[in-house]
Each structure stands twice: as structure tokens, then as C-alpha cells.
Amino acid sequence: MKNLFSTIACLLLPIPIVLMCASCRPELRLQGKPIPQHAVELSVKRAQDFFKRLNEKGPWETLSVRGIFSNALLLAELDQDLSALDRPFEIAEQMQDLDPQSPSFGNFRWYWFNEKVGDKNAVEFSMEAAGLLYRYHRDKLSPAARERLDRMMRNSIKGIQSHGVRESYTNIFTMKTWNLICLGEIFGLPEIAQEGYDHLDRFVVHTAENGFCEYLSPTYYGVDIGCLGFIAAYAGRERGRRQARELLDMLWTDVAANWFEPARRMGGAHSRDYDYLYGRGYCDHHLTVAGWLPLPEKFHIEGMLYPLLSDYKPDSQLRKMAITRFPRLVQQTWGEYWYQTATNYLTERFALATAGATYWTMDKPLVALFADPDMVGGYYLMDARRDPYGATKIPEGTGGHNKALHMIPFLSTIQDRDEALLLAAPAPDKYMSESDYIASHLVLPADVEQCFVGEKRVDSMGQFSADVKIGEPVFLLHRGAILGAKFVSATTTDGVPARIELVGDNPKKKAMRFTAVHYTGPVKAIEPGKAIAALRVRMGDAKDADVFRKQFTSAQALVETKGDVLRIRAKGARSELGIEAVLSKQQRIDATLDGKRPTKFLLAIDGDDIGRRIVDKIPPVAEYRKTFDAAQITITPDRPCEIEAEAALRILKPMVVDSDPKALGGKFLWMSGEPGGKGGSSIGRAVWPMSVEKAGTYYLWARVLTPTPSDDSFLVRIDSEGGEVVPQADWHTGVHEEWTWVRVTPQGMAEDWLKFPAGGARLEFRVREDGAKVDKLFITSLPAEQPKG
Numbered sequence: 001m002k003n004l005f006s007t008i009a010c011l012l013l014p015i016p017i018v019l020m021c022a023s024c025r026p027e028l029r030l031q032g033k034p035i036p037q038h039a040v041e042l043s044v045k046r047a048q049d050f051f052k053r054l055n056e057k058g059p060w061e062t063l064s065v066r067g068i069f070s071n072a073l074l075l076a077e078l079d080q081d082l083s084a085l086d087r088p089f090e091i092a093e094q095m096q097d098l099d100p101q102s103p104s105f106g107n108f109r110w111y112w113f114n115e116k117v118g119d120k121n122a123v124e125f126s127m128e129a130a131g132l133l134y135r136y137h138r139d140k141l142s143p144a145a146r147e148r149l150d151r152m153m154r155n156s157i158k159g160i161q162s163h164g165v166r167e168s169y170t171n172i173f174t175m176k177t178w179n180l181i182c183l184g185e186i187f188g189l190p191e192i193a194q195e196g197y198d199h200l201d202r203f204v205v206h207t208a209e210n211g212f213c214e215y216l217s218p219t220y221y222g223v224d225i226g227c228l229g230f231i232a233a234y235a236g237r238e239r240g241r242r243q244a245r246e247l248l249d250m251l252w253t254d255v256a257a258n259w260f261e262p263a264r265r266m267g268g269a270h271s272r273d274y275d276y277l278y279g280r281g282y283c284d285h286h287l288t289v290a291g292w293l294p295l296p297e298k299f300h301i302e303g304m305l306y307p308l309l310s311d312y313k314p315d316s317q318l319r320k321m322a323i324t325r326f327p328r329l330v331q332q333t334w335g336e337y338w339y340q341t342a343t344n345y346l347t348e349r350f351a352l353a354t355a356g357a358t359y360w361t362m363d364k365p366l367v368a369l370f371a372d373p374d375m376v377g378g379y380y381l382m383d384a385r386r387d388p389y390g391a392t393k394i395p396e397g398t399g400g401h402n403k404a405l406h407m408i409p410f411l412s413t414i415q416d417r418d419e420a421l422l423l424a425a426p427a428p429d430k431y432m433s434e435s436d437y438i439a440s441h442l443v444l445p446a447d448v449e450q451c452f453v454g455e456k457r458v459d460s461m462g463q464f465s466a467d468v469k470i471g472e473p474v475f476l477l478h479r480g481a482i483l484g485a486k487f488v489s490a491t492t493t494d495g496v497p498a499r500i501e502l503v504g505d506n507p508k509k510k511a512m513r514f515t516a517v518h519y520t521g522p523v524k525a526i527e528p529g530k531a532i533a534a535l536r537v538r539m540g541d542a543k544d545a546d547v548f549r550k551q552f553t554s555a556q557a558l559v560e561t562k563g564d565v566l567r568i569r570a571k572g573a574r575s576e577l578g579i580e581a582v583l584s585k586q587q588r589i590d591a592t593l594d595g596k597r598p599t600k601f602l603l604a605i606d607g608d609d610i611g612r613r614i615v616d617k618i619p620p621v622a623e624y625r626k627t628f629d630a631a632q633i634t635i636t637p638d639r640p641c642e643i644e645a646e647a648a649l650r651i652l653k654p655m656v657v658d659s660d661p662k663a664l665g666g667k668f669l670w671m672s673g674e675p676g677g678k679g680g681s682s683i684g685r686a687v688w689p690m691s692v693e694k695a696g697t698y699y700l701w702a703r704v705l706t707p708t709p710s711d712d713s714f715l716v717r718i719d720s721e722g723g724e725v726v727p728q729a730d731w732h733t734g735v736h737e738e739w740t741w742v743r744v745t746p747q748g749m750a751e752d753w754l755k756f757p758a759g760g761a762r763l764e765f766r767v768r769e770d771g772a773k774v775d776k777l778f779i780t781s782l783p784a785e786q787p788k789g
Contacts, residue, residue, distance in 0.1 A: 028077065028308045031291045035301060035308075043300040044080055047071040054088045063112040065122055068092045069129035074305055076137035085141060089148045092126075096152055097159070106159025111400045119399025123159040124175040128227070130156075131182035132309065135234075157183055157192055167206035167682055168213035168335070171223035177203060178227040185236045197240050198653045200231065201620050204243055205652055206683045207250065208615040211602055214359060215334035215342050216258055217272040218265075218281030222307075225251055225286050229310020239619065246618045248312050250603070250611055255283070256318035257330045257605050258344050260351045262371030264293065268330070268344040269355035270364045276390030276404065276443070277376045277511060279367065290314055292322075325605075329417060332603045332611065334359070336682065336728070339588050341600055343415040349481035350539045354413040354420045356591060361396075361405040361429075365413060366422050366442075368537060370478045376445040376511045378483065380535065382409040382424055384435035384526075388443055388513045389506055407438075410528065414577045414591040414598075419538035421557075421570050421577040426493070426518060426526045427586055434525050438493070438518040440533035442485055447510040450477040453502055454553070460512055464504040473553050474502055474514050482542045484549065488557035488570065489534040490516035493527070529583030534559055534568050565589065624650055624687070635756060636693040637781035645669045645702075645765075645774045648686035655684035655767050662739055663775040664703065664789065673770025676708045684767035685715075688777070695758040699751070700744040701778040701787050702765075706733045711771030716746050717764045720757050730768060739775060741787050752783070 028035060050071050054060065068088050075082060095109045097117050104117040108126055130153055138146050160180060165173050177199040184193025214220045228251070231244035260267035265279055273279055282303065287293045289307040301308070330344040339356035348371065355365040368378035384407050385392065393402035410427040413420060426438050451460035452475040453468055460476075468474065473486040490498040504512040518531040536557060540548045557570040564584055570577045580589035590597060603611025615621055635641055646657045646667045654671045669686050673679045706712035712733045718726040729746035736742065745751055765774060778787035 030289060030301075030304070030308065031295065036295075039299055039301050040078055042298075043074060043302055044078055046300060046302070047074050048080075048084070051084045051088055054091060055084055058112075060091070060112045063091070064110055065092055065095045065108045066110070066125040066129070069126050069133065070302070070305070073129040073133045073137075074302060076133055076140060077305065077309070082137070082140045082145070083142060085145045086148075089145050089152070093148055093152055096155060098155065103162065104159065105162070106155040106157065107163065108159075114400055119397065119401065120159075120163045121172055122399075123156050123163060124172055124179055127153065127156050127160065127179045127183065128175055128230075128306075131179060131186065132230075132234075135182065135186055153183060154187065157187075157189070161192075161195070164679060166680075167202055168210070170212055170214040171217075171220035171227075173199070173203060174224050174227040178230050181231060181235050181240065193236070197237060200240055200243055202653060202681070202683050204247065204615070204618050204621055205624065207247065208602070208618070208621045210336050210340075210682070211333040211611070212251065212254065213271075213334050213340075215271045215332070215355065216254070216266060216268040217270060218279050218283050219274055220272055220282075221251065221255065221266075222282035222284075222286050225283070225312070226306040226310050229307075229312040233309075233311050243618055245312075246614060249315070250614045252314035252318055253610060253614065254332065254603055255287075256314070256322040257328070257332075257603065258346075258353075259292070259322040260346055260369055261323040262348060262373075263351070263369045263375070263377070264373040265369075265377075267346060267351040267367065267369055268353045269342050269367050271334070271355075271359035272362050273364050274362060274390075274403070276362075276364070276379065276381075277509060279364070279377050279379075286310075290319075292319060327417075329606050330604070331598070331601045331607075333600055338597065338600060339412065339591065341598075343598075345415070345417045347418075347481075347541075349479060349541060350418075350483070352415070352418055352420060352537065352539045354415045354422065356413050357411055357588075358408050361408055362390075362403065363408075365411055366420060366535070366537065368444075368483055368539060370445065370448070370476075370481055370483075372445075372479055375447065375478070376443070376509065378442065378444045380422060380424070380440070380442050382407040382426065382533075383439050383441055384426075384437060386437055388439075388441040388515070389509060389511055410581070410583060410586045412579050412581055412588050412591050414579055414593065416572055416575050416577060416593050418540055419572050419577070420536070421568065421579060422533075422535045422537070423566075423568060423579045423581060424533045424535070425529060425583050425586075426531055427528050428526050434523050435519070436523045437520050438526065438531065440487075440490065440516045440518065440535065442514040442535060442537070444474075444476060444483075444485075444512055444514060445478070445510060446504060446507060446512040448476045448478040451475070452549075458502065458504075460504055461507055461510070462504055463507065464502075466502045468500040468502055468514070470497055470500060471557075472500075473549070475549055475552075477542050477545060480542050481539060482545050482548050483537065483539050484552040485514055485535065485537045486552075487516050487533060488536050488568070489532060489559040491518070491531050493519045493530040495530065498531070498533075528586050532566070532583065534579075536570055538573075620650075620652070624652075633688055633690045634693060635690050635698065635761075635779055637696055637698075640778060640780040640782075640785060640787075642787070643688060643777040643779070645686060645776055648688050650685075650687040652683055652685050652687075654681050654770075655686055655765075658773075660705075660773075660775075663773075664739075665776070668705070668773045668775040669765070670773040671767040671770040673711065675771055676710050677771060678710060679770035681767040681770075686765050686774075688763045690756075690761045690763060692756040692758050692761050695756060696781060697752045698754045698756055699780050699783055699785070700754050700763075701741050701780075702733075702744050703739055703741050703775040703778075703787070704733050704736055705739050705773040705775070706735060707737050707771070709735060711769050712736075713768040714772055714774065715764075715766035715768045716744060717766065718754070718756075718761060720761045721759055722757060725755070725757065725761065726753065728766070733772065741778070754779075
């Protein structure tokens, strides 16, 4: 009878306000069992102590606004008394920007000590918890607390809307998407909910083309899984829930493909990894809830609350694949450029992984793991702070967060299963533009069974320093696996050979470092291309250790410079690994195996692009794939073709149709933005499918209004049924304050760049800068012909 009454109550609730009542949700369960009582008691005490401090007189200098909402949700979900929230919610509102004229109106100061909004992500992290708290537990609050929470959330909507987030900022974009959907549906604001669902469409398309840009982040994959889990469980629209479920299938397939069970952690090269030594993070809470990791003997559930609430269960076959399929080669994409890829080779004894570039300041672009869950993982980083182990935190931005930030070097890699070649060079960046020290570190586990420098054995668990020659290898042997590493080239900022050393200086953490020092001396600016590190790593089975060591020691590498081009060629066991780059311009030319660039997959296991199959069936990608079947525009050399921009078959937001009486037909396309403002999108576009009667060279014109240097470009791309015709390229229109016809000539291309094959083709204009408007297109086969009007 209780279940019947609960069902009736749900049906009677106003749909715009609450789509699901708390009694309809399943009980929180951990690995299929009730949450241990000791974990509940510890979590309740910690949350109650948090609010007790807030109800006492300040100061609260280290208080985070996120903690107010997350602890309140925790107590509510554990069915605790919420009477102590009146004062904390008052404090939270004091941390909210309530100035209607402020560009950060509705957002929050992250910490109490912040003088103003610095980290604009604060509103997203706050509302992630507040939305669920209000949606399911607002009746447990006092009238004053409920009214204040209602007011803060409504003001937050503006803060969320004005928080510009690119799709490539994966974790915050998914969080913003969930918040817009949740708050829009809670308060009966369909235009806000629609904005959230539009964001979800954008994320689906972006993922289908670029993968997950915060690739294999042990922390932010957890945020992605959690926020998509909320959409899958609680969104009001079935289409949105389906999109979220299938994106979760993609994410968990990614995690499973890279999961290294012998070390009980996610393998692979990582972006944004807070745990340099072990590569563990918030995603582990989801893995624990899913049963992939064991429960600690004593724990609290704060970090597991969102995984418990998201209530998504990954397919059991993924777990089976992750722990039984060895060896396997994982190749994936995490960006639009050819080099934004990651490769991971996993066996029962070791895993070796690389990324072709770095995403941000906490990336590990090369990772080597032994089959030992208690052992430090090997990783590469370029260091300008004498912090190889990520132990010293410094402020990032203006939000008050301290992190172990490192350089974003110019970097290129190539990997052939169990061996990899890495090229890195110091590059100016926002955090390390000047330094008194620059070094390349390959951090390695020290508690291995055997360690050698060349032929000399080293006691790696002690304090030591051993000089190493360029080309001389370091070998580690552990649990049936062997790792070899050597700098085939390393230079200082003066262009002379760098000092290389194997140093044991962290026995407490059971870690050591293999280091090439590029610079020590007075603080100075870093010039690109003045120093390099070329590092070669190979792993294998230790049963052939003697053969392995002999082959790796003798393996030759050629490092040469011709003009501005640096070329590295390293003979491997199966192929020649090659890298070419122009360091002075920080330009990657190529990374090859036997002279060929590896295939770029979305997410492939042993060459099977399983990720592509998952995302291609998700709307709107599925509809987008069908545009070749709906060609509406005929291109012929006999007469010019005029196309209203708004007649595009597919228009993906944030590109939209808008009105202007001076536009031909009264309408145009753009991504809205203030003149001179900075903004853009990697997926906003218009698509015009065409039928080309005769192959040949054509000329494209566009009627544009591009009022400032910050609003005067698009991205142009053309493909056909047979493949890509014109790769995506920038088109800088020039500044035009009135509607003007301009010949479309993408950057680096001649005026006759448009060579259509016969048959189906697809022309795309993509957003590069917001504020750039396009009204009409004109296609002709005559180079001298121009559009009129």
C-alpha cells in the first residue's frame, strides 16, 4: 500500500516543479549492500561538525561554498535533521554575487577569503548538490532555509548561463549541462531546461568528433560519470536520458579499455592527474560503488555520495574484458588535431602508455606501470619548480586553489605497442614563463626487485645519485616485467649536452627520478626550441631480460636537424619510430611508424573502433550522419548557385538563425556574441548537403557581417561520400561593419581551393569566433563571376 500511495503522490506532483519524489528512488546501496553503519555514522559526524563550526562565530577563512551544499545534501540523503542549515545558507548567500550589474551575478566566491568571484566554476559545483537537495529534500528544511535556498538557486541560473564553458572542458561542461536541465525543470522554466538539452546535444556531437578531451583524468572522469548519471536518472526527457546513458556506455568502455587490473588502477597517459605517483582520484569512488575496487575497512561516504545517487551500473562484460583481455592495444582521440591521441598497451605484467600532446598543467603524457597495486607508477613531466613528485602546490588562477602545477611543454610522442619515443622541449606558458631550473623527469618506482644503470646494479631504495651518459639505459625488473629507458638526446638551453642522472631522493614515497637538466641559473625567460629531451622507453617480459637489455642498449636512434626541422628516427623491435617537428614554432610535423602516421580512432581496442559504434547511434549524431541522403542543393558548372545560409539542413547550436532586415531574406546565421567579445565553439555549425553534377573547380562567396577583429572568422570544411575533400581550415573574412560579399579563401589555400568531386558533398561553416554573421552563399564555376546585391 505504501508503494501505491508513493506512486499516486508522484502523479499528483506538479511536473514542472518535481519530476520524481524521494520515496520513488531506490535506497542508497553500496556494491549491492546497505551502506555500513560505521561509514554512515562517521559521515554524519563530519557533516554535523562542519555545520557546527559555521553556526559558531567565524572566522571561516578556509570555508568553501561548495562544502555547504554538499554537506547539506549528505545529511538530507542520510535522513538527518536539517535544522542547523539556516545560518550556513545565510553565509552561502553572502558568498553569492548579487549585484545585477556584475558580469558574475549569481555566481559564488569559492572560498570565504576570496574578495570576489574568481573561479567561475563555483556556481556549477554548488548547484550540482543544491539542485538535488531542493528537488528531493526541500520539505525537510525550515521555511527560512527553504526560501533562501530557492532564492540562491534562481539567482544561480543567471550565473550558470553567463559562465562560458567550451565542450572540451569536459567535466565543467557536463556539470553545466546537468545544472541547466535540473534547475530549468525544478522551477518550470522550459527555456532554461532546453538550454541544458541543447548543451547535451553539443556534447554528444563534440564527443563523436573529438572523444573526451580531459583524457583519462582519474579525477574528472568521475565528475563526467556523475553528472551524466544524474541526467540519465533524473532528467525529464527520455531523449536526454538516452543520450546520457549512451555517453556513459562510452565513458565506461573507455575506463574498462584502459583499466590495468594487475595494478588496480586506470592505466594510460592521463590529463589533469592530481595524484602524480599513483594516478588515483575521484573516479575511484565510482569504481568502488560499481564493485571494481574493494571497500576500505574504514571510510566515510562523502566522496561516494554522487556515485551512489547517479545509480548507473556499467555492463558487467566491460569488467570481464578489463581483467581478462591481455594483451590489448587501446588507441583513442581526445581532440580535433591529428596528434591529440592516446595509446595504451596492456599485458598481464605491465602497461605502457603515451599521449601525443598535453591538455593542461597536470598531465602525465607517458605512463609505465608494473603489475603491483602498491607501487608508484612511472611517468614523464617537464619541471620548472623542482617538484618531480607533485608534492608542492601553488595557486592556480584567482580562485584560491593550490595545485601541483607543471610546465606545458612542446611535446610529441609515437608508440608501437611496448615501446615509445617522446620528444619534449620547454615552451613559454602562463605558469612557467620564467624559471631558474628546467628539467625532464621520468619518475620511476624505487621498490623494484632489480635496478641497473647500464651494466651496474643500483640499490634503488637508498639515497643515491648516479650520472648517466646520453644513450645509456636504465633498467628496472619487477614481477616478471622489465622496463628500459634512455635519453637518446638531451640538451640545455645553450644547446650543449645536458647532465643526466638517476637520483634516489624520495625513499619515503618509494620513488626515484631519471632526470635530464636543461637549465639551472638565474631566473630568465624560456625561449622555445632552445633545449630538447628525446626519451625512449620500452617494456617487456623479464624472462628474456638478458636479450631485452642487449637489444635495447644497442638500439640506435638518429637525431638530426635540417634547417628548422628536427627529425628523430629510432629503430624498434617491429618498426622505426619517427618524430618530426619545428621547435622554434612549436609545430608538430609528423609522428610515424615506418614512415606512416597511425590511424586515428575514436576509441579502439586492437583496431576495433568500438567508440565509433557507440556514439554514431546517439542523437543528434545519428541524424547528422544521414545528411548525405538528403541533398537539397544542386551544384552545376552551367549556372551559379545561391544558397540562403539559414536554409542549411543541419544547424547545430550554439550557431543559430537570427533576424536582420538588412540581411537578404531577413535572416542570417551566427553564434551570438557581443562585438569584440571573446567566444567560440568547436561544434556549432551549419551543414549544406549538395549534389554535384560535374566534378571541377568552383568558387565560393559568402555575404558576411564581421564587425571587429574578434568577430571575423569561420571554420570551413567540405567532405564527400568518398571522404574528406577539404580539411577543416580557418577563414578570416576581414572586418566588415556592413553586410559584404567576400570570396571564401581559407587560410593557406589558393583561390581555387574548392575542387568538388561529382556526387554527394557536404559543406560546413563552423563557429570559430562568436559575433561573426553569414547571410548567404554563392557558388560558381567562373573565377571572375561575382554575386550581385
